[in-house]
Amino acid sequence: MEMFYVTNNTASAVAIADIPVVDYVALYNDLKERMNDPRYHVGHYFATEVENGLRFYMILLDDQTGEVLITSFVPDYYAEGLASLTAVHQQFHPFEREIFELYGVPFDNHPWLKPLRFSHDRRDKTSTMDSYPFYVIEGEELHEVNVGPIHAGIIEPGAFRFICDGEQVLHLEIALGYQHRGVESEMIRNGNRLRQTLIAESIAGDTAVGHTTAYAELVEKLAGKDIGDDLKRERLVAIELERIAMHLADTGALATDIGFQLYQVACEALRTVTINTTQAWCGNRFGKSLIRPLGSNFPLTEAKIETIRTNMADVRRRYNEVREDILEAQTLLARFEQCGLVSKDEMQRIGGVGQVARASGLKRDLRATHPSGFYAEEFSHEPILRTDGDVMSRLATRMDEVLQSIDYIHQVLANYKPSTTIEAPDYDASLMPEALSFSLVEGWRGEICHVALTDKEGAIAKYKVKDPSVHNWLGLAIAVRSEGISDFPINNKSFNLSYCGHDL
Amino acid sequence: MIFGKFKILHSHGWQYIPNLDNVTLTEEFRGFPLLTVTDDKSDIERAAAICPTKAITTSPLTLDMGKCLFCGECQRCAPKNIRFTNEHRLAATRREDLVVMAGQTKPCFTKDAVRPEIAKYFGQTLQLREVSAGGDASVEMELNATGNVNFDFGRYGVGFTASPRHADGLVLTGPISANMAEALDICYNSIAEPKILVVCGSEAISGGLYADSPAIDRTFLDKYHVDLWLPGAPTHPLCFIDGITKLRK
Numbered sequence: 104m105e106m107f108y109v110t111n112n113t114a115s116a117v118a119i120a121d122i123p124v125v126d127y128v129a130l131y132n133d134l135k136e137r138m139n140d141p142r143y144h145v146g147h148y149f150a151t152e153v154e155n156g157l158r159f160y161m162i163l164l165d166d167q168t169g170e171v172l173i174t175s176f177v178p179d180y181y182a183e184g185l186a187s188l189t190a191v192h193q194q195f196h197p198f199e200r201e202i203f204e205l206y207g208v209p210f211d212n213h214p215w216l217k218p219l220r221f222s223h224d225r226r227d228k229t230s231t232m233d234s235y236p237f238y239v240i241e242g243e244e245l246h247e248v249n250v251g252p253i254h255a256g257i258i259e260p261g262a263f264r265f266i267c268d269g270e271q272v273l274h275l276e277i278a279l280g281y282q283h284r285g286v287e288s289e290m291i292r293n294g295n296r297l298r299q300t301l302i303a304e305s306i307a308g309d310t311a312v313g314h315t316t317a318y319a320e321l322v323e324k325l326a327g328k329d330i331g332d333d334l335k336r337e338r339l340v341a342i343e344l345e346r347i348a349m350h351l352a353d354t355g356a357l358a359t360d361i362g363f364q365l366y367q368v369a370c371e372a373l374r375t376v377t378i379n380t381t382q383a384w385c386g387n388r389f390g391k392s393l394i395r396p397l398g399s400n401f402p403l404t405e406a407k408i409e410t411i412r413t414n415m416a417d418v419r420r421r422y423n424e425v426r427e428d429i430l431e432a433q434t435l436l437a438r439f440e441q442c443g444l445v446s447k448d449e450m451q452r453i454g455g456v457g458q459v460a461r462a463s464g465l466k467r468d469l470r471a472t473h474p475s476g477f478y479a480e481e482f483s484h485e486p487i488l489r490t491d492g493d494v495m496s497r498l499a500t501r502m503d504e505v506l507q508s509i510d511y512i513h514q515v516l517a518n519y520k521p522s523t524t525i526e527a528p529d530y531d532a533s534l535m536p537e538a539l540s541f542s543l544v545e546g547w548r549g550e551i552c553h554v555a556l557t558d559k560e561g562a563i564a565k566y567k568v569k570d571p572s573v574h575n576w577l578g579l580a581i582a583v584r585s586e587g588i589s590d591f592p593i594n595n596k597s598f599n600l601s602y603c604g605h606d607l
Numbered sequence: 608m609i610f611g612k613f614k615i616l617h618s619h620g621w622q623y624i625p626n627l628d629n630v631t632l633t634e635e636f637r638g639f640p641l642l643t644v645t646d647d648k649s650d651i652e653r654a655a656a657i658c659p660t661k662a663i664t665t666s667p668l669t670l671d672m673g674k675c676l677f678c679g680e681c682q683r684c685a686p687k688n689i690r691f692t693n694e695h696r697l698a699a700t701r702r703e704d705l706v707v708m709a710g711q712t713k714p715c716f717t718k719d720a721v722r723p724e725i726a727k728y729f730g731q732t733l734q735l736r737e738v739s740a741g742g743d744a745s746v747e748m749e750l751n752a753t754g755n756v757n758f759d760f761g762r763y764g765v766g767f768t769a770s771p772r773h774a775d776g777l778v779l780t781g782p783i784s785a786n787m788a789e790a791l792d793i794c795y796n797s798i799a800e801p802k803i804l805v806v807c808g809s810e811a812i813s814g815g816l817y818a819d820s821p822a823i824d825r826t827f828l829d830k831y832h833v834d835l836w837l838p839g840a841p842t843h844p845l846c847f848i849d850g851i852t853k854l855r856k
Contacts, residue, residue, distance in 0.1 A: 221786055223785065223820075223821045223822035224821075232786045252787065252790050253738060253790055253794055256751075256767075256769070257739075257747050257751045257767055258739070258747060259739045259742060259747065260738075260739060260740070260787055260790065280786050281740075281784060281787045281790070282739075282741050282742075282781075282784055282786075283741070283784050283785075283786050283822050284741045284781075284782060284784050284817045284820055284822050284823060285817060285820035285821060285822035285823070288820070288821075288822075289816060289817060289819075289820050292819070295657065297657050297659055297678070297680055298816065301659050301676055301678060301816055302659075305743045305810070305815075305816060305840075306743070307743060308742075308743030308744045308745025308746070308748070308841065309743075309745060309748060311745065352748070365612060365615060365616070366615075368619065368622070368755075368756040369615050369618075369619050371622075371752075371755040371756045371757065372619060372622040372755075372756050372757060375622075375755070375757045379633075382632075382633055382635065382636060383633045383635060384635070386633070386635035386636050386677075386679065387636075387637075387677070387840075388749070388841075388843075389748075389841065391676075391678070391840060392637075392678050392679055400679070400680075400683065401635075420618070421615075421618045421619070424611065424614050424618055427611060428608070428611035428612060428614075428615060431608050431611065432608075530657070601744065602744075603741070603742070603743050603744055606784075606786075
């Protein structure tokens with residue numbers, strides 16, 4: 104029997120019966136070798152309750168061929184623990200930790216088997232936020248700095264514990280879960296798909312378009328319907344607008360943290376122009392209500408196309424002035440260059456994704472490797488890469504991506520006339536029963552992966568969400584090692600990861 | 608190098624909104640809803656049924672802005688019954704004032720419900736501590752935006768402070784995740800009296816999509832008096848600015 108069911112990101116949903124059920128030891132041995140090759144990384148890995156136990160599903164991505172590999176296994180109820188994949192490939196750590204937290208599955212030799220997010224349906228209710236087992240290093244010369252859960256700014260909560268030797272950070276551990284709202288269980292509370300769409304919008308409000316696109320594509324695969332080129336084109340514009348807005352916000356935030364007010368205010372104003380463009384399109388500055396399954400409530404009009412074109416041309420010109428000045432600003436470069444280094448190997452080891460991975464030279468970009476929507480049409484995307492893996496690289500990647508995204512918007516809107524084929528959203532389309540559907544979308548932070556399993560009636564019975572932050576939080580912890588603790592803020596901003604997207 | 612900076616400044620120009628009271632948002636913005644009763648109830652019943660947060664009642668016809676996420680889907684189901692205007696001034700001092708009745712033409716801000724000491728103590732300056740308890744980061748970003756170069760709410764003496772010890776009040780966002788409930792309580796109690804409590808965003812006001820989730824714990828709101836309710840998903844910066852300004856007058 105084959106080890107994997109092989110598909111890709113544009114194929115329709117997969118019948119659960121077609122997914123192989125393999126022997127865990129054989130899978131472990133396969134992955135132990137396979138994952139040494141950087142072309143592979145784990146997209147999702149979760150367990151779900153079935154009769155008499157658990158069935159585990161794993162989705163692997165092959166960046167070289169664009170293939171998506173799906174497999175599953177059902178361990179013997181009476182078996183001993185499973186050999187930990189994290190012990191050989193660290194990128195599995197958040198997934199094994201989640202399975203351990205939810206179902207109590209022990210993973211032998213897992214180096215860091217700690218709770219992931221203290222979800223309400225965790226197995227061990229005696230394990231709480233307050234009892235998180237922080238790593239401790241003994242030593243008279245060391246001290247701990249505890250930050251959070253409430254931070255100094257208007258920002259989401261999370262607990263950060265630094266172990267420092269003087270001003271130098273030896274170790275940072277990030278304990279999350281404060282933001283847990285029960286996204287995955289609320290997703291399947293009832294079959295109201297408008298409600299599911301709105302929950303997708305709230306997974307991470309700064310990635311509303313990204314996560315809702317992931318939800319919509321997943322549903323469309325289950326419905327077995329093609330949404331047409333025009334809607335795909337408009338969704339590309341929407342998600343690139345979101346990327347531009349957030350990269351602008353981060354450029355400004357990085358400038359704020361080193362007291363560089365000129366860039367800060369310039370970027371604040373440019374972000375306002377960008378999100379107000381989205382607001383003029385759909386009524387919401389974050390693009391909530393813009394993405395809907397199987398259709399749209401806001402097909403672009405002549406006037407809106409013109410607004411987007413004009414505003415983006417303006418943003419491009421003004422932002423490029425900021426970008427060029429940043430590249431010459433010695434005081435800024437002195438802070439950002441060679442600070443918070445994460446090497447390409449390290450990024451690959453932890454399974455890093457998105458523009459922070461690209462800043463370390465790791466070519467992870469679903470728009471190029473596993474395109475869907477308009478990216479999979481006559482569109483070619485070349486990811487922007489940097490090799491230094493420092494704060495400056497993460498900023499420079501963002502700056503170049505803003506210009507690239509604006510160019511993409513101009514490219515796909517050139518000669519575009521308001522569509523006559525975009526339909527109203529459909530919240531009642533019948534979905535393929537007993538199927539697994541996944542979606543992979545490159546949000547502004549990186550790889551978003553949603554997975555759903557349907558029951559006999561075609562209702563969504565299991566919903567799993569992965570925000571790119573799940574991979575990348577460990578990257579931040581690694582970046583600040585051996586840096587001065589005062590450089591933590593710029594490192595944090597250079598990653599700008601989601602708390603709610605992680606905690607769900 | 609210095610020329611580059613002049614170029615940025617020149618392109619940047621003047622960005623602040625001179626009069627924050629005098630802004631009309633884009634037509635697409637969904638703010639205060641107008642409700643109209645019709646004999647045929649079939650449309651509005653469909654709208655009420657699909658509403659993800661059960662914000663609509665059909666008899667009598669009402670829409671609770673504290674539950675509403677302003678997705679606009681009900682207007683598409685029942686265009687004769689519901690029409691969202693671009694009115695962003697949605698602040699209320701009493702929770703019940705957020706329930707919009709049929710025929711109501713503007714939001715209801717009950718000045719009598721404002722504690723008189725608020726104007727006395729916070730009329731000149733007001734520093735707030737924000738706590739996100741399950742917020743999705745969009746409300747938080749909009750609160751940050753109130754102080755940015757466009758809105759510049761700081762010019763009226765309103766800002767956000769890092770320590771609750773320095774704060775005159777707390778702004779709550781998010782449906783209040785159970786994992787955050789204790790930290791929220793500690794933070795609120797660390798603020799010296801007199802203080803205000805502002806609840807920002809529909810998810811904070813009612814729990815929104817997570818109202819029935821076992822992962823949230825809303826007992827905080829049963830314990831303390833709320834001075835200002837600000838609906839929205841997220842709350843628009845101008846809605847926050849308008850509400851706080853009215854509260855301090």
